[in-house]
Amino acid sequence: MDTQTRIELEAAAFRTLLAHLNKRSDVQNIDMMNLTGFCRNCLSRWYQEAANARGIEMDKDTAREIVYGMPYEDWRAKYQTEASSEKQARFEKSFAENVGPKKQ
Numbered sequence: 001m002d003t004q005t006r007i008e009l010e011a012a013a014f015r016t017l018l019a020h021l022n023k024r025s026d027v028q029n030i031d032m033m034n035l036t037g038f039c040r041n042c043l044s045r046w047y048q049e050a051a052n053a054r055g056i057e058m059d060k061d062t063a064r065e066i067v068y069g070m071p072y073e074d075w076r077a078k079y080q081t082e083a084s085s086e087k088q089a090r091f092e093k094s095f096a097e098n099v100g101p102k103k104q
Contacts, residue, residue, distance in 0.1 A: 017043075018043075021040060025075070025079040028080065028087075029041060029080075030087050030091055033091055037094070040068060041064070043067045047063045047066060048062075051063070
């Protein structure tokens, strides 16, 4: 497979992922983090970092709007629910094990 075709397929897959996530607004970011280790915010950060690495100025809010399909604060007000203490504890444990403080 040539490079351009690979890039086009990856872009199509990413657009499909975003469309799927937009249809599944019932899935909370904490659920995604607990199951997969990434969430919509991670995707938006990676998108922003890729743009910035290519000399395209993009802030966090713009990248989040691309991923969420609307301004982040609107998505939060419309779809975000309070995480249970169990989900929060699982997230804290996973974060400490997988990310935690960076070692010097």
